[in-house]
Amino acid sequence: MSTPSAAEILRNGLWHNNTGLVALLGLCPLLATSNSLVNGLGLGLATTLVLLITNTTVSLIRRWVNPEVRIPVFVTVIASAVTAVELGMHALLPELHRVLGIFIPLIVTNCCVLGRAEAFASRQAPARAALDGLAVGLGFALVLVTLGALRELLGQGTLLAQAEILFGEGARGLTLHLLPGDRGLLLAILPPGAFIMLGLLIAAKNAIDARARARPRPAPATAATVADGHVPT
Amino acid sequence: MRPAHALLRSMGMNALILGGFALASVALVAATWFATRDTIAAARRAALEASLNALVPAARYDNHPAEDVLRLAPPGAPPLTVYRARKGGAPVAVLATVTAPDGYSGPIQLLVGVWADGRLAGVRVLAHKETPGLGDAIEVERSPWIHGFDGRSLDDPPRARWKVRKDGGDFDQFTGATITPRAVVKAVQGFLDYYAGHREALFAPATETRP
Numbered sequence: 001m002s003t004p005s006a007a008e009i010l011r012n013g014l015w016h017n018n019t020g021l022v023a024l025l026g027l028c029p030l031l032a033t034s035n036s037l038v039n040g041l042g043l044g045l046a047t048t049l050v051l052l053i054t055n056t057t058v059s060l061i062r063r064w065v066n067p068e069v070r071i072p073v074f075v076t077v078i079a080s081a082v083t084a085v086e087l088g089m090h091a092l093l094p095e096l097h098r099v100l101g102i103f104i105p106l107i108v109t110n111c112c113v114l115g116r117a118e119a120f121a122s123r124q125a126p127a128r129a130a131l132d133g134l135a136v137g138l139g140f141a142l143v144l145v146t147l148g149a150l151r152e153l154l155g156q157g158t159l160l161a162q163a164e165i166l167f168g169e170g171a172r173g174l175t176l177h178l179l180p181g182d183r184g185l186l187l188a189i190l191p192p193g194a195f196i197m198l199g200l201l202i203a204a205k206n207a208i209d210a211r212a213r214a215r216p217r218p219a220p221a222t223a224a225t226v227a228d229g230h231v232p233t
Numbered sequence: 234m235r236p237a238h239a240l241l242r243s244m245g246m247n248a249l250i251l252g253g254f255a256l257a258s259v260a261l262v263a264a265t266w267f268a269t270r271d272t273i274a275a276a277r278r279a280a281l282e283a284s285l286n287a288l289v290p291a292a293r294y295d296n297h298p299a300e301d302v303l304r305l306a307p308p309g310a311p312p313l314t315v316y317r318a319r320k321g322g323a324p325v326a327v328l329a330t331v332t333a334p335d336g337y338s339g340p341i342q343l344l345v346g347v348w349a350d351g352r353l354a355g356v357r358v359l360a361h362k363e364t365p366g367l368g369d370a371i372e373v374e375r376s377p378w379i380h381g382f383d384g385r386s387l388d389d390p391p392r393a394r395w396k397v398r399k400d401g402g403d404f405d406q407f408t409g410a411t412i413t414p415r416a417v418v419k420a421v422q423g424f425l426d427y428y429a430g431h432r433e434a435l436f437a438p439a440t441e442t443r444p
Contacts, residue, residue, distance in 0.1 A: 035365070061254075064250065065250060065254075066243075066246065066247055066250060068243075068247055069247045069250055069251050072251055073250065073251065073254045076251075076254050076255055076258045077254070077258065079258070080258035080259075080261050080262050083262045083265070084261060084262060084265040087262075087265045087266060087269045087273070088265065088269060090269065090273045090276065091269035091272035091273050091276065092272070094273075094276035094277070094279075094280060095280075098280070155365075155366065184366075186365070186366035186367070189365040189366050190364075190365060190366070
């Protein structure tokens with residue numbers, strides 16, 4: 001495997017191969033916890049921290065792990081990292097831990113964590129692997145935050161509701177009440193709304209990519225910009 | 234025998250590698266658990282005390298309700314955990330975790346506070362799976378509806394009107410959601426009934442204390 005540059009790692013993790021919008025991994029936590037900006041941000045940061053730890057660890061141990069046992073070893077590393085992060089969150093952010101509930105331990109089952117360990121971290125030097133974990137995690141967090149903000153705004157007419165469970169009591173005043181009335185578009189908060197909004201986000205990303213490709217100047221073609229069924233105009 | 238020997242050797246190596254990583258992982262998790270154990274216990278306790286104090290202010294009692302616990306298993310009903318508040322040893326209030334089994338999408342966990350004289354100190358929802366935007370108006374953060382129980386008792390309103398308005402009672406339902414408030418009203422009245430019949434037992438000295 002070639003060694004990608006730091007810029008490529010960041011571009012792939014945050015945009016071209018975004019976990020939430022392109023790879024579509026970890027959809028269950030993505031759809032379930034994106035009902036508000038704060039919840040989305042909380043899970044996004046927790047996932048980023050886990051990816052950072054697991055990618056770095058997997059890269060550090062990659063020379064000692066035989067191919068035959070690498071998957072169980074990676075799973076062990078991921079499971080213990082998630083457990084440690086979960087315990088830490090329970091101790092430091094008990095309210096957020098209560099709200100996110102089962103989705104913190106379920107980070108273990110997010111395919112993108114094992115996927116990055118196997119596809120990237122086990123073949124790259126620690127610094128690159130760490131950067132990849134950070135980029136992929138932040139890419140996932142970005143989608144969670146965007147989806148959470150859109151659903152919260154449409155469904156409840158607020159932004160940053162319950163900010164205090166993530167940022168402490170001082171952040172209570174951060175909550176913005178943007179839409180009048182006490183009840184917004186109910187669909188946005190319900191699970192079908194999560195699917196619809198994610199679909200719209202993916203469509204928006206594809207439209208932006210298509211426009212970038214259609215520009216007259218020759219854009220560098222990357223393997224990650226997969227054909228999405230649109231005929232280039 | 235060389236291939237078999239080599240196979241055994243590589244199996245042994247792999248077993249050692251796996252075992253080594255399992256040990257290291259367990260050590261990491263154990264160390265984190267030890268480091269966070271007290272903070273987590275304190276956070277749990279603080280959360281419990283905060284929810285108890287929301288119904289029965291700390292100034293009203295001088296014991297530790299979070300430690301003065303009674304666990305009950307009434308026949309035919311979900312188990313109850315009862316926290317007792319006392320002042321100078323005299324009963325002040327009980328706070329019970331009551332389950333409303335017939336919510337719209339599963340059981341609703343409530344915390345019901347009852348003053349010693351049988352009036353409600355208040356009700357809060359601990360956990361529920363009701364429809365967001367409709368049934369979740371039972372949460373105190375979303376609507377003041379749950380405050381409608383404050384100060385009520387078995388005689389106020391009279392038994393015939395311990396229902397939602399749609400059923401001819403005194404308690405509001407929500408637009409589009411009747412089942413949720415109906416389940417809550419029924420569970421609260423059910424606990425008031427239980428309280429009326431078991432007042433002595435509910436304030437009896439704890440047979441079991443939690444550390």
